[in-house]
Amino acid sequence: MSGALELSKMLLNTVAQPAYDVYNGMVTIVSARGNQTTSGANDTSKLVTLELTTEDIQFYMTLKLIWAFAICFVGLGTAFTVLYYMYVLFFVPYERVKRLGSIGYLNHEAGQPSKKEIANLIRKRRKIGEDLPPVYPNGWFRLVDSLQLKKGEVKEVSAIGQHFAVFRTQTGKAHILDAYCPHMGGNLGVGGQVKGECLECPFHGWVFSGKGECVKIPYSEKVPSFAKTKSWPSREVNGAVFVWYHCDGVEPEWELPVVEDIANGNCNYLGRVEHHVNTHIQDLPENGSDQAHLSHLHVPNALSGNDLSTQFSSSWNFAQHIFKAYSKGSDEDTPHISKFDLTHYLLIFNRWRFLQMFFKVYQIGPGCVHLHFTSLLWKGVFVQTVTPLEPLHQVITHNLYGGWTVPLWLGRIFLFLEAVQVDRDVMIWNNKTFRPRPKLVKEDNLIAKYRRWFAQFYTENSPRLQMKTEDDASW
DSSP: OHHHHHHHHHHIIIIIHHHHHHHHHHHHHHHHHHHHHHTTOSOTTSOOOOOOOHHHHHHHHHHHHHHHHHHHHHHHHHHHHHHHHHHHHHHSOEEEEEOTTTSSOOOOSSSOOOHHHHHHHHHHHSOOOSSOOOSSOSEEEEEEEGGGOOTTOEEEEEETTEEEEEEEOTTSOEEEEESBOTTTOOBTTSSOEEETTEEEOTTTOOEEETTSBEEEOTTOSSOOTTOBOOBOOEEEETTEEEEEEOTTOOOOSSOOOOOHHHHTTSSEEEEEEEEEEOSOTTHHHHGGGOHHHHTTTTOSOGGGOSOTTTGGGOGGGGEEEEEEEEEEEEETTEEEEEEEEEEEEEEETTTEEEEEEEEEEEEETTTEEEEEEEOSSOEEEEEEEEEEEETTEEEEEEEEEEOTTSOHHHHHHHHHHHHHHHHHHHHHHTTOOOOSSOOOOGGGHHHHHHHHHHGGGOOTTOOOOOOOOGGGOOO
C-alpha cells in the first residue's frame, strides 16, 4: 500500500513541483522586464505595453504544457493509489502477524526502552510457576499453512523441540523429514533442493524420499541400508500441514477431522491472524473453559483497542461484546475432541442486539480448534492452531474461511475483531503465571474439568521445562 503513496509523492516532487517552480520563475522574469521597460518614466500613470519575443512565448507555452502534464500525472498517481487500495480491500486476503514483544507488554521502566527490551525484562522477572505441566503435549501441530509451501519448495521449521524440513514435491505432496542429514548433519531445510518427489541435501547431494529413505548418493555406487533419516507422520488438511508429535514415538492415535466446506470449496480463504505468545501451551486452549473471562476481558468494544489499562474507559463502549459459552464435553468415541457452543452479539446502549452469531466450537487435541459460525447472513469457519515453538513460546493462528455471503472486505472486519480480542488474551498470557492448583469458586468448575480432559495428552515421558541460564533468556 505504501508503494502507491510513494508513487504519488514522487510524481508530485519530480514533475509537478519543479514545473510549477519554473512557471513561477518565468512570471518573475516577465515582471522584471516590465519593471525595466517602465523604469525612468516620469508619468507613472502611463500604460506600458510589454512585448514578449517569440522565444518567450514559446517557453511560456511549454511551461503551461508541462504544468498540465504534471497535474495529469499526479491525478493518475492518486487514481492508482485509490484503485490499489480498492484492489487490496476486495481481492487480497487479510494477513496480520504479531511477533514476540510487539504487543502484550507495558513499559514500567524509566527512559524509552524498545518493545523487545521491555519484553525481555518482563520475561526474566516473571514468575514462571511451580509444577508446570509438560511443555510439549502429544498430538497434531501445524507447521506451515498450505499457501506458504509451494511446489518444489522446502522450509526449515523449528517447533516442539525438533527441527523439521517441510517440503512439497513436484506433484504437490507435502512431507516432513528431520532437518539434519544423517550423513554429516547438513540442514535439508536450508538450501535443500526438491528433486521430483525427493529432497536433496545441500551439503553432499544425498537424496531422500518422503519416507526418509536415501535413494541416491551421487559419488557412491551403492546406497547402504543405514542411509536414511526420520520421516515424521504428517497430514495436509484444512489449509495447513500438520506433524504428529508423541514423546514415545507412538504412531498417530487419532486423526484431524476434515472441514468439508473447506475441502469442497464452499468456503473460501479470507485471511489469517498470527500471534506469538510467551506462556505455557495449556494456557491458550484453557481459555475456552474460562467463561468468567469472556464476561470481563472481552466485553469492551474492539474499537477500544487492546490496552487493558484503558479499554474499559473508552468512549466506544456504548456497544459491548457479549459472549456466552456452553460446554458439551466429549463423545465416547472421540475423547480427544471437546465441544462447546458459543454465542456472540453486540449490545448497543444496553438495549439493542446487533451482529448476533452462533459458534460450534471443537477443541481437537492440544493444538487445533475449529470454530464454525453461522448467522442470518453469514456462514464460515475459523481454523485456530497452537504450536509450541519453544517451551514457553507459542504461535497461535486464526485462518478464516467464509461462504459466498462473506466477501473479502467483510472477512477483514471479522479478522480485525478477532485479532483485537486475541491481543487482549496475549497481554494476559505474556504476563501471567501458571497456577497448577488455582483457587476456584464453584462457578469455575469447568476449568478443573477441562484440565482433567487436557491431561490425556501428557504421558510419563512428556518433556518438562528445562530452565535456561540468564544468558539464554532473551529473544
